[in-house]
Every structure is written in C-alpha cells, then in structure tokens.
Amino acid sequence: MSTLIKGGLVVTQNWKREVVKGDVLVENGRISAVGHAKARPDETVDATGCIVMPGLINCHSHVAMTLMRSVADDVRLEQFLDKTFAIDAKRTAEDIAVGAALGCLEMAKSGTTSFVDLYYSEDVIAKSVEQVGLRACLGWAVLDEEFTTQKGKPIRNCEEFIKAHKNRPLIKPVVAPQGVYVCSDETLMQAKELAAREGTFCHYHLSETRFEVYEYEKKKGKRPVQHLADIGFFSKGDLAAHCVWLTINEVRELAKAGVRVAHCPTSNMKLASGGVAPVPEMHHEGVVVSLGTDGCSSNNGLDMFLEMKFASLMHKAHRWDATVLSAQKCLDMATVEAAKCIGAEKELGSIEPGRKADIVILDANQPGMVPTRPDNVVANLVYAAPSVALRDTMVDGKFVVRERKAVRVDEADVIKKAQDAADGLIAKAKR
Numbered sequence: 001m002s003t004l005i006k007g008g009l010v011v012t013q014n015w016k017r018e019v020v021k022g023d024v025l026v027e028n029g030r031i032s033a034v035g036h037a038k039a040r041p042d043e044t045v046d047a048t049g050c051i052v053m054p055g056l057i058n059c060h061s062h063v064a065m066t067l068m069r070s071v072a073d074d075v076r077l078e079q080f081l082d083k084t085f086a087i088d089a090k091r092t093a094e095d096i097a098v099g100a101a102l103g104c105l106e107m108a109k110s111g112t113t114s115f116v117d118l119y120y121s122e123d124v125i126a127k128s129v130e131q132v133g134l135r136a137c138l139g140w141a142v143l144d145e146e147f148t149t150q151k152g153k154p155i156r157n158c159e160e161f162i163k164a165h166k167n168r169p170l171i172k173p174v175v176a177p178q179g180v181y182v183c184s185d186e187t188l189m190q191a192k193e194l195a196a197r198e199g200t201f202c203h204y205h206l207s208e209t210r211f212e213v214y215e216y217e218k219k220k221g222k223r224p225v226q227h228l229a230d231i232g233f234f235s236k237g238d239l240a241a242h243c244v245w246l247t248i249n250e251v252r253e254l255a256k257a258g259v260r261v262a263h264c265p266t267s268n269m270k271l272a273s274g275g276v277a278p279v280p281e282m283h284h285e286g287v288v289v290s291l292g293t294d295g296c297s298s299n300n301g302l303d304m305f306l307e308m309k310f311a312s313l314m315h316k317a318h319r320w321d322a323t324v325l326s327a328q329k330c331l332d333m334a335t336v337e338a339a340k341c342i343g344a345e346k347e348l349g350s351i352e353p354g355r356k357a358d359i360v361i362l363d364a365n366q367p368g369m370v371p372t373r374p375d376n377v378v379a380n381l382v383y384a385a386p387s388v389a390l391r392d393t394m395v396d397g398k399f400v401v402r403e404r405k406a407v408r409v410d411e412a413d414v415i416k417k418a419q420d421a422a423d424g425l426i427a428k429a430k431r
C-alpha cells in the first residue's frame with residue numbers, strides 16, 4: 001500500500017529543521033521519500049495549500065478521564081481531588097472504554113498520533129486506542145495495595161497487561177508507578193525491576209505540587225528526587241511527568257540518571273500548583289523534555305497545539321523573557337524530543353525516509369492560519385490557530401482522520417456514548 005501526499009509545505013523536523021515544498025511518499029507504513037517523489041502510488045492525496053507535519057506526541061495523559069471534562073473547575077486542589085475521585089470511583093469498564101475512545105478521537109482530530117497514558121484497566125483502553133487507530137504507550141498504574149481500588153495486586157496486574165500486549169503493533173505497554181505519595185520504596189523498586197525485565201520503561205508523576213514535595217520531605221527527610229536517586233530507583237529512559245518543584249540539583253540528578261520529563265503547563269497553571277517547572281534549566285542541563293496535556297479533568301482538553309502555545313507563553317511570562325521556549329523549541333518538544341521520551345527517536349517525530357508514517361495535514365487556507373509561508377509556518381503552528389485547520393491524520397501509513405472525519409470509528413456514536421456515560425456517572429456520584 002502506498003500513498004503520495006502531493007504538493008504540501010512539509011515541516012520535516014529533520015536535524016536541519018528543513019521546511020520544504022513538495023511531496024511525501026508513504027509505502028507500507030513508512031515514509032520512503034520527501035521532496036520530489038517519482039512514484040505510481042495506490043492513492044494520491046492533494047496537499048496543495050496545506051501544511052504536512054509529523055504527528056504530535058502527547059507524553060502524559062489519563063485518556064479515559066475525558067468523561068470528567070469540566071466537572072471541577074475554579075476550585076482548590078483538595079476540592080478538585082474530592083470531586084474527581086468521587087466520580088472516578090463510580091466508573092465501570094464500559095465508562096473507561098467510551099471515555100478512552102472519546103479521548104483518542106479528540107487527539108486524532110487535533111493532530112496527535114501518539115500518546116502516553118497512566119491509569120488502570122489499560123487493557124480496556126488499549127482496545128479503544130486500536131479502534132480509533134492511534135499509537136500509544138499505555139502505563140498500568142502500580143501503587144501500594146492499601147491505596148488502590150484495583151482487584152488483585154497492582155504490580156501483578158501490570159505484569160499481566162504487559163505480557164498480553166507486548167507484540168501489538170501500535171501499543172507499547174509501560175510500567176506506571178503512580179507517584180511517591182502512594183508507592184513505598186519496595187513498590188517503586190518492583191516497578192523498576194518489572195520494566196527492566198520486560199524491556200520497557202517506567203512512567204510516573206514526580207514533584208507536581210509543593211504540598212507533595214514538602215510532605216515527603218517531612219516524612220523522609222529528603223526531597224523526592226534526592227530520595228529516589230539515593231535508593232537507585234531511576235533508570236535511563238524513565239519518563240517523569242510534571243517535575244514542577246525541582247531544585248537545580250534535582251534537575252542535575254535527573255540529567256545524570258537519564259530520566260526524561262513530560263512538562264504539563266496547562267494542568268500546572270490551571271490547578272495553580274504555584275510553581276513553574278524549571279524547563280529552561282532542564283534544557284541547559286541536558287534533560288530531554290516533552291509536553292503532556294495531563295487528564296481532561298485538569299486541562300480540560302487533549303489538544304497538543306494548545307499545549308505548545310501555553311508552554312511557550314508560560315515560560316516567557318514567568319521569566320520576563322520573550323526568547324525562552326521559542327516556537328521551534330516547543331514544536332521539537334512535541335515531536336522529536338517527545339519521540340526520545342518514549343524511546344522511539346529512530347521511528348517517530350520527523351518526516352524523513354525510513355520513519356514510520358505518522359503524519360498530520362493542516363489546511364493553511366483557514367482564516368486563523370493566513371498568511372502561511374516557509375519562514376513563518378512553525379510560528380503559525382505554535383502560536384496561531386492550527387487545530388481548526390486540521391484536515392487529515394495518518395498513523396502507521398493509514399489515515400485515521402480524512403477530510404476532518406474519523407475513518408475507523410463512527411464519530412457520532414462515540415460522542416453519544418461518551419455524553420450518556422458522563423451524564424450517568426455524574427448522576428451516580430450525586431447520589
């Protein structure tokens with residue numbers, strides 16, 4: 001099967017960060033030519049007046065929580081947690097499936113082709129991911145038994161999930177020790193060992209709020225990163241979400257250990273974590289940083305274009321410096337750097353021959369995207385209004401969104417089921 005995407009403005013994200021006018025040829029799920037492609041493809045897609053770019057990678061989410069979109073806003077963190085936990089405790093496997101399908105649909109239609117998830121029942125979520133046709137690293141939540149609603153031991157459940165999903169083309173199973181506040185040292189080390197044994201990585205929350213860091217320090221006498229470094233928990237290739245409350249020494253500790261970071265600016269600003277993750281320092285010290293939306297209850301969407309914009313604006317406003325986190329840097333964090341964060345730097349993140357064909361096509365003739373030229377296209381992608389311009393999304397060489405419509409699922413059906421499930425959950429939680 002081959003597809004020729006013809007005549008677009010291609011934002012390659014190759015090492016020279018070239019923007020070229022031309023074609024992209026996709027053969028058997030991989031990109032085989034960029035620029036001028038001489039081929040007789042099975043299918044030709046006209047991309048005249050369009051931007052062709054690598055699919056975005058969302059490095060931290062809880063995709064099934066879309067059903068909790070806008071249920072607890074403009075409230076303090078404790079009220080936020082009370083409200084979301086009350087609803088979360090009532091959901092069934094079916095709720096998780098429809099919530100995940102809605103989230104995958106939202107991502108596919110806003111230019112995200114891969115995401116990292118942290119939740120339980122990832123086996124249910126995997127089915128929704130495959131239905132919509134996205135690529136995902138699914139992290140089964142591991143925590144101490146006393147804190148969980150999972151049946152059986154979380155570490156065992158995670159192991160079973162990994163063994164059953166190891167060889168799926170679009171799913172990479174991951175170990176997800178939820179956070180130090182619900183994981184003993186023993187649980188953390190078991191998670192680390194499981195990841196090593198199964199050849200995958202650990203994804204976890206780390207130092208998200210001041211409260212969490214200060215409480216931990218009171219209890220353990222050390223800040224979380226220092227303690228985790230001392231017990232030998234960190235492994236090269238770990239992916240830590242948030243990392244808001246870090247000292248410069250902790251940033252250096254993460255750099256030394258080869259731990260990558262998923263920065264979640266919208267969630268951090270909205271929940272008023274009170275701090276700003278030291279991303280410029282992470283970059284300076286050589287930490288690989290990507291972006292994540294976090295769950296829909298704290299964001300309230302999964303749009304990675306917005307995440308790039310907010311990341312840039314957050315740090316510019318915080319540092320009084322318009323030069324920090326440039327548009328190009330933010331696009332890197334959502335593509336090539338994100339690919340490193342999930343260990344897929346040779347496969348994903350750019351439009352180059354040999355890479356997997358995860359590609360997004362945007363119609364640059366939308367009011368909010370005009371004018372678009374090779375010299376301003378990256379700024380338009382980060383600062384203008386790209387989501388409304390999204391036309392097509394391809395994952396692994398196959399379109400999952402074409403001409404603004406989901407290809408593999410009945411959109412109206414996914415939306416109706418999600419609305420009904422969310423209404424039911426809220427009614428149950430009120431009882």
Ligand SMILES: [Zn+2]
Pocket residue numbers: 060061062118205241294295
């Ligand atoms: Zn999270």
